[in-house]
Amino acid sequence: MPGEIALGLDPVIVCVVDAVPLVLTVVDGERPRLPAGSFDPARDRTLELAARRSIDEQVGLNVGYLEQLYTFGDRFRDPRETAGGPRYVTIGYLGLIGSPALGGQADVEWIDWYQFFPWEDWRRGRPLVLDKNVVDRVGAWIAEGGTDAGRRIRGTAAFGLDGAPWNDEAVLERYEILYEIGAVAEAPVHRDVLGRPMALDHRRILATAIGRVRAKIKYRPVIFELLPPSFTLWQLQRTVEALGGMRLHKSNFRRFVEDGGLVVGTGERRATSGRPAETFRFRPEVIAERPDPGVGIR
Amino acid sequence: MPGEIALGLDPVIVCVVDAVPLVLTVVDGERPRLPAGSFDPARDRTLELAARRSIDEQVGLNVGYLEQLYTFGDRFRDPRETAGGPRYVTIGYLGLIGSPALGGQADVEWIDWYQFFPWEDWRRGRPLVLDKNVVDRVGAWIAEGGTDAGRRIRGTAAFGLDGAPWNDEAVLERYEILYEIGAVAEAPVHRDVLGRPMALDHRRILATAIGRVRAKIKYRPVIFELLPPSFTLWQLQRTVEALGGMRLHKSNFRRFVEDGGLVVGTGERRATSGRPAETFRFRPEVIAERPDPGVGIR
DNA sequence: GTAATAGTGTCTTTCAGACAGTATGAC
DNA sequence: GTCATACTGTCTGAAAGACACTATTAC
Incomplete structure (x- = not known):
């Protein structure tokens, strides 16, 4: 029914085990997805309480730290809208938890987030995927832009080209450029499939979460939510x-x-x-x- | 009708004229409100485009810079829900504009945001309202808490008590404590009415915006959106x-x-x-x- | 003893903060 | 000349970055 809205909740739940950052996913199809829920105004007094309840119901988990990330509402972000359904607007959340305990659902899985973003892990040096697949593509995209200074600055800043420093927080900016140049499987037209794809726009939500948590640990002591x-x-x-x-x-x-x-x-x-x-x-x-x-x- | 959701858009549009930070309001009742609109999924492809259109329709303004702030959805945040309406969820936006040009509506007004938050302006020294009305009230609230260490840390950090430094970004934290202790008119039970109140929870949205813009100018060159x-x-x-x-x-x-x-x-x-x-x-x-x-x- | 991890000392460079000073206009 | 505002120079102390070193366990 056009004109209608469905409000969802998409939590990114993070846990670090032995120096591996894990994100909680549901793997019931080809692409992992976030353990999404929907907001029922009759049941919860606040959006955050609704998110907590939804996480508990979906994966049997009680997160300590939970913060709102961003609200996503692009047209056709959910295929059910394409099939004639309402507009699926969803509120992303970031949850941090100290240990990967679970309720025991079969299709729930903790996955290393660098599977989805291999170019984001610099702990063993510069990621190979950058020089093998990314840098030239982004360079070409900048060159295509010609006199478009915005595109040049955006590209060099996001990927540290031309001697610019790597900015660990620009996770979303990098994903969006890769989406734009068709280097990820989620892009409608794509030539590369860098990193593991996720369902719907969930990799975009995860990128938002990684960027947020990387920024946040620098000025708020949230890191301790992930430790005993x-x-x-x-x-x-x-x-x-x-x-x-x-x-x-x-x-x-x-x-x-x-x-x-x-x-x-x-x-x-x-x-x-x-x-x-x-x-x-x-x-x-x-x-x-x-x-x-x-x-x-x- | 219970179970239903209405999705709104609440833009905080900011402009600085002669060192006065102004926020765009609609003054058609006792309390100024933000120029809110509602999201119609049939009309706009993205939430941001909807916010831009809504701002244009409400006040005839084209903002250059616009970013999403936060989504607010507490039960009864809008009195129309109390009267049996749907749950009013709203997405706050921050818009920056270089000059206070307007479409010419009669009830639209640019207001100095320090009217709403007099304790936030330290340019002429420590704000008087802090020592006259706030510090003692917050101190009492901390003392009431007794052994509640969270309350003590929250209060001292937000209001710079006990020698803690003033944190210019903690605008929302301060407003929420003042709300909790009944020092602002919007609180259901209040003893003080510090600062000028706004309609609904709009002062909370404005607090979010001020905190965001104060944080943002430190690491992104958004200040130039406000200048020629x-x-x-x-x-x-x-x-x-x-x-x-x-x-x-x-x-x-x-x-x-x-x-x-x-x-x-x-x-x-x-x-x-x-x-x-x-x-x-x-x-x-x-x-x-x-x-x-x-x-x-x- | 060696291997492995825990923990300390210190040098250099950068930069925030403070303050004192000089320059150029209107009158 | 005075007044007002624009602009510059430099000292100091704190802290980031880099690196070399010592300490305590298991074996």
Whole structure:
């Protein structure tokens, strides 16, 4: 029925296990999708409560941290609209959780988010896919633009061309350019199929989530939502590196989080395969002390 | 009809004139409201296009810069729901415009946003309303909380108590605490009526917008959306100060924007009441050169 | 002892913050 | 000349970035 609207909820639920950033998906067809739900105004007082309930019902999970990301409402973003259904508008959410416990559904799966965005993982050096498939295509797209300065600036900034620095937060910008130049399977006309595709526009929602969480850890202590109450500094660093897709300098990282008052030692030690490590916990007082307490470091 | 949803669009359109940050409102009742529209899926391909069309229809304005803010959907946020209507979910937008031109509607008015948030303007020193009405109330609210550490940290961080620094971006957090303690007229039970109220939850949407724009100017060159193509550095500084509600050091500001490659001199000069000032223009190349090119300085 | 991981010290460069000064116009 | 505004130079201290070093366990 034209003129009608269906309001959905698309949560991106993230968990980091052994330095692998995982996203919760439902794999019941060819392409994984987010565990989407729909908003029923009769049942929930707020949108966030509705998202929490939906996550619980879909995958039997109680997320601690949940924040709204963005509302997506492009025409025909859902094929059910093409088939004569209402306009499917959906509110994306970002959820963080400490461990990948599940309710036990068969088709629910935690997937390494770098399967969907292989060009975003710089922890083992510059991703191969960039030079093999991406850089030339983006360069050609810029050249096609001719005098279009906007396109040139957009492309060089997003992909770090011409000596521009890599911006780890520009995940969505990069995905959108790849979509525009037909380098991902979701694009209506495409020549490449970089990264694993997702259903509908869910990879776009995931890109939004990755960009948001990468930005957020730098000025809000959300990283601790992904860790147990007590952890070693190396564990903390590896978790930050997993989200950011980059390596950090060890001693500088330690100085930053410890001298910065973000964490405090518990006095206890934990056995490793070498010298035992001291364990630390988050220090909530830092929120009032510093204007933006996060783990932003290069 | 329960179970039904109406999707609205609430734009916060901002313009700075002579160092006064203005927000576009409709004043047709006791409380000013945002120039809201509703989303008709049959007419627009994307939500952003719908927002642009709605702004044009409501106030005859073409905004250059427009970004989505947040989607609000609390039960009974609109009294029409209380009267038996559908759930009114609305998507907030932030629009920036260079000059306060209008289509000529009688009830449309540009209002200084510090009328709604007098505690946010620190340009002439610490706002009086803070010490006269706010600090003690917030302190009492923290004390009532007793052992509630979350409440203490939230309150001290938001209002800069106990020596904590003032965080110019925490506009929404401050408004929400004031709402919770009944210090604004919009709260169902209130003892104070700090700042000018707005209709519905529009002051909350405006708070979201102010917080967003204050954060954004620090890492994206959006400030230039509010200025003519060519401007003096003093004009630029006063515009930044208007949004941030704070004073900046002149020579440091100049060094930051000029040495940082954010602006470049045009070679032309403009008469003032003293020595003529050189005019500058935005330098778009900076977007590719620096990871987050903005005017963030204290 | 070696291997492995935990943790410390310090040098250099950059830049924010503060402040004092000079330049160029109107009158 | 004075007044007003535009613009420049430089000192200081904090912190980012890079790197070399020491410590404590298992074996």
